[in-house]
Amino acid sequence: xxxxxxxxxxxxxxxxxxxxxxxxxxxxxxxxxxxxxxxxxxxxxxxxxxxxxxxxxxxxxxxxxxxxxxxxxxxxxxxxxxxxxxxxxxxxxxxxxxxxxxxxxxxxxxxxxxxxxxxxxxxxxxxxxxxxxxxxxxxxxxxxxxxxxxxxxxxxxxxxxxxxxxxxxxxxxxxxxxxxxxxxxxxxxxxxxxxxxxxxxxxxxxxxxxxxxxxxxxxxxx
Amino acid sequence: xxxxxxxxxxxxxxxxxxxxxxxxxxxxxxxxxxxxxxxxxxxxxxxxxxxxxxxxxxxxxxxxxxxxxxxxxxxxxxxxxxxxxxxxxxxxxxxxxxxxxxxxxxxxxxxxxxxx
Numbered sequence: 001x002x003x004x005x006x007x008x009x010x011x012x013x014x015x016x017x018x019x020x021x022x023x024x025x026x027x028x029x030x031x032x033x034x035x036x037x038x039x040x041x042x043x044x045x046x047x048x049x050x051x052x053x054x055x056x057x058x059x060x061x062x063x064x065x066x067x068x069x070x071x072x073x074x075x076x077x078x079x080x081x082x083x084x085x086x087x088x089x090x091x092x093x094x095x096x097x098x099x100x101x102x103x104x105x106x107x108x109x110x111x112x113x114x115x116x117x118x119x120x121x122x123x124x125x126x127x128x129x130x131x132x133x134x135x136x137x138x139x140x141x142x143x144x145x146x147x148x149x150x151x152x153x154x155x156x157x158x159x160x161x162x163x164x165x166x167x168x169x170x171x172x173x174x175x176x177x178x179x180x181x182x183x184x185x186x187x188x189x190x191x192x193x194x195x196x197x198x199x200x201x202x203x204x205x206x207x208x209x210x211x212x213x214x215x216x217x218x219x220x221x222x
Numbered sequence: 223x224x225x226x227x228x229x230x231x232x233x234x235x236x237x238x239x240x241x242x243x244x245x246x247x248x249x250x251x252x253x254x255x256x257x258x259x260x261x262x263x264x265x266x267x268x269x270x271x272x273x274x275x276x277x278x279x280x281x282x283x284x285x286x287x288x289x290x291x292x293x294x295x296x297x298x299x300x301x302x303x304x305x306x307x308x309x310x311x312x313x314x315x316x317x318x319x320x321x322x323x324x325x326x327x328x329x330x331x332x333x334x335x336x337x338x
Binding site: 105107122123149150152153163165166167168169170171172173174175176177178 | 265266267269281285288303305307310313314319320322323324325326327328330
């Protein structure tokens, strides 16, 4: 649909045309079911509409920047790194006040010169949401979910990541109680970086394990 | 490198533990994932059924069986999840990467048996 519009003057115009944000298709089966269940729960007083809105607000407030802070701290503070590897959830809660509102545990997988870790959820879209926010779309759809356990090196190569033959690739399929975070290798040449500068290098995809952390993100350091 | 956190402490002071308080498997144990075909909600992917692997760590704390929980059964009845490691070449005959490439996954106790 190529419908475009320009905001009328007086609206918050940002000076370019774009597709109207509107719902054009009838809601699907599960969408209707979700709405019906939600309305019933509210009608029976089991939950309040405000609670759903509040939880959406919490979900949206969590972003990969939180995870990046955790990774950078682990790089500069070996005591914290050890606590993080011993009990990821506890270390994040104690050190950063990051609450695990979905009551999941967190295992942090440390990349080493001989082992590279990557994460997938073949059955659905389990993801460390308290720490990284919502997962990217590619993480949730079938091609990544099925191929990542079948031909992971090929999938990583498509992300531009070539794992050397002498490095073991450990793919974690996240299925139940536990969520996972990859602790990437600290890139060479960052010895003089501050913790904040290091955090700016750490991206979402590096914490899923599909790319390494590189100095390419350095421009974004302010 | 084995981490220690998720392994329960050995009992101290000669305390006798109740049945099932201690995990059935410990890190390093060789296990096999059962070949079962439950109808409905399951948390063990098809590609894992019948495969051999090694216990990497015992996950703490104990938790409910997600499969039973999906049907509202056994609420509050908790057991153990084990993080197991299965070699890619065990999963796929034609796997061509590093021999040590592996798939790690957490599996509930009722899906695991000892493999010699």
